[in-house]
Each structure stands twice: as structure tokens, then as C-alpha cells.
Amino acid sequence: MIEIKSLTHTYKNNGVRTDAIKDINLTIPDGKITAIIGHTGSGKSTLIQHLNGLLKPDSGDILLDGISIYDSKKISMKEVRRKVGLVFQYPEYQLFEETVYKDIAFAPKNYGCTKEEIDERVHLAAKAVGLKESNLQKSPFELSGGQKRKAAIAGVLAMKPEVLVLDEPAAGLDPFGREKILYEIGKICSEEAISVVLVSHSMEEVATCAHKIAVMHGGEIKMTGSPSEIFTKVKELEQMRLDIPQITKILNELRLKGISVPEDIFSVKEAANWILKNIPVNKGN
Template identity: 50%
Template structure:
């Protein structure tokens, strides 16, 4: 894999020089690989939302830089290129509240229209992105405000997908949804990733949910990177994750409890299937030891 996005010494200070000064990002070094799904985890105030707003130039660093394909997204005059905004698409938390056009098709077409694309291509992108998020073609001329909350969220995601970004950033895409709704959004993400090959960042407060879909997990704590590795490697540091105020998957908790009770089990697991394999291995080792 090659690096598509990188931060070097990325620092952001809110209210600099005032009594309310707060360091939201503290010299963050991060490499995001082309085509990966990266889960971004952290408690409120850890810096995760501030981080993603730097990736497409919504926020300018107090110090450090953001590079897209090895090139800074900010020029010498302190201006972020339009190309960056199109190549790194950001879907905010509760994006359904940002819908504003009179029809679903017009809302999805907003980004491609700003890209000054021919109308025929805009229409094609609207159709493709609607299909990608599971919206029926006959909904195109309906008002987005007549849809359910989950469908509205799909429209908002489709509007960003329609710009065909190289990097899609989703900020808490399952916030406020029931378990079935969360599963649908994650399935949408998997399907879109498989179809497009785009790099995807998903911000979430739920380790359990995000571990099911991410190739790597970025764990933020107190404005710094605590871990950035595969889910299995990250969960091998469960005690540190808990100390940082974050939760871990229930199955990982079960394995930690078994470890405390003297069983030699692998505590880095985070799915039931992995736990079953670990328990079989433990049973085999314990049986061999008794022999």
C-alpha cells in the first residue's frame, strides 16, 4: 500500500493566547494508506473530530502540515485547494440535518455541480451514488424531508460519494441509529469500499462496531495518538484502552476475565469467531499440560 494522506507534527490550538486556550491536537504524526478502512476512536475531547476537519482543509493547522499524495494541502498564501475538498469528502455527524434541496436528486447533485461537471455526468453520478447507498431510482424526484432518518442519512452520504472522493471521511455515521440501522450503514460502507476501492475513515465512539469493519484502528487520547494498528494488536492493550476511558468489545472483556482466572487465553480477540478459536487453543494447551 502507498500513503494517500499524511500528517506531520499536526497541532491545533483553540483560543490561542486567551484564557480559554486548549490544545486539541498535539504533534500528531499519521499515515493513512490508500484503499484502507481506518477506524478513528476516542472519547469526547480526544481530538478525533478536530483531526478529520484538518484532512480536507476545513481547519488550518496551528503547527505542522497535512499532505495529500505527498503534497501539502495548503499553499504558501495559506489557501487550501478546491481539489482537496473534492478529493477528501467529509460527511458530518447527523448529516441529514444538512439537507436543503427540494428533491433528493438535486441534493446529491450539489457537489458535482460545484465541480462544474457536464449535466450528463452529474445525472450519471446521482444515479450511481443513489444505487451505492441503496436508494431506489424512483425516489430521485421526492423531497428528502419526507424520508425516514436512516434514508436521509443515505442521501447525505450519497451527496459526498457523488463527488467520487479518493478519501471518504464519515463522522459517527451510525450515531442515533438502532442496531439494525447501524448494521445497514456498516454494510453500506463495506459495499462501497469493495466497489470503489476508496480510502475510508470512520469516526466512532464504539470500539465494538468499528472493529468489525476497519483494517486499522486509530485511538486518540488527550490530543495525541495512543495506538494506530490492526484491531487485534490494539485490543492486545485492553488495559490501556480502558484506562483512557474507552470501552472494549464484550467478547474481549470475557477473555480478559478468563485470563484473570488463570486460563491462558488470547485477550486480543474482538469477535466471537476469534474467541472460539482462542478457547479451542487454550483447551488443547491445558489438556496437553495435564498429560
């Protein structure tokens, strides 16, 4: 579990100060997917770079399982970075080895794993992201965009992190690749018992998989809650230049018309099924 306590970070550039994040308080629960949503420049990326200590805050603290990550006597920064695996935006640009296998092995090697351990971790990580065995001996630059991204995520998973933080994991992928990668992330969360932090600017993307949503705007967290709680606040979200998923909009309209649609429907498929089952078709119209 990660607890973020009144975290503030200010960028200083040639004497100009910009508050990137202000007084952030957030708890990231174990074994769940937490989504951080905000439009470009809302401070999401700055916030998550604090989670594994890449950036130092001006004030505030982060507790990882109750221990402050800045307390070098109790936990080393290297260990923090292993426990909290951070996958940057467009992670495929960090691939550098001759083969995908070697690239995934980079992190476990840095943490001094034995050869057998490395081998085991590489295969497990590749399997977890849905990367075929036959791709492991290829050069990472031969893979397609979606596969490259999977390889890069596997490179972080191979550290066996307790928390996996992903910055816009689906950015720049086609709709099919997008859905697939989000599906794999959901699977990783439930099967490997890893907590996931998902950063995105699209509600559509996180609606179906997130358990908890935190909405950021102007460097602050404006609201947190379950998807169904967040999606009722359409007006506030629109003021923050965010939109709720289209299907949720339709269901909200139905609710206004007096039809009691259950709160936990977020995907188009579920909604279609429910509507077909519960709303009678009027043949005369």
C-alpha cells in the first residue's frame, strides 16, 4: 500500500517557479487498479515520478507499506525502485539490447539475480504481458509497436514489483492494441496480485478496468472515488476538460428518464446486454 501525504513539488527554472503538484493526499490500495486521470499538464507525470523516488518533493512524504521511502536507514532507493515499478510513457524508446530476452533481463541483472532466477523471471514477465516465446530471441527493433510496448512493460515486471505504475500505457496504439494492453494490465493485477496505478487522460480507457479513480487538475487532486461515484459528477469533470465515457452518458440519460440502470455497468457490451434484456422493444414505433 502506498500512502501519499501532502506532497508538493515545485519546478524551478531560471528563477521561474511553477507548482507542478500541490498538497497531494492519496492512498493506493493493495491488489487494485487505481487510475489517475487528468488532462495534459495536470501534474500526473510529476506525481508518479515521486512514487519511486525519481523526483524529490519540496514537502510531504510517501509511505510504502508504512515506511517512508526517503528514510534511507530503513529502505534504500534502489529497493524502492524495485518495489514500485515505473513504466514511462512510450516505454519502447528505452529498449536497447540485442534481443528482447536480454532487455527484459536488464532489471533483474541490475538487482543481482542469478542466471536461473533471471531466466525464470524473463519467461514469467513475458508470459504475464502476453509476449510470445518466439519473440524473445528477436531484436526489440523488429517487433511491432504494441509488442515493443509489451516487451518494455515486461522489462519492469521482471523486477517483481509490488506496485506497477504505468504512464499512459495505451498512448499511440491502435484501438485493438489499446484494448489488448489494458486487458493484459487487468490480468496482471488480478493474477500476479500486483497493485496497479494507471495514468491516463481518457475516462473511456479506465472506466472498465479501474477500481478507484483520482481526478487531477492544476496539480491538485480534485476528487477520488469508485468509477460509478466519479461518473455522476459530469459537470465538474467537464470544467476540468474531462469527459465521461459515451456509454455512461447514455446510461445517465436513461436514468434521468426514470429507468433504473444498475450503477456498475461501464462497458458497451454490458450496457447493450442490459438494455436488450430490460427495455422492451416497441415494434409500433
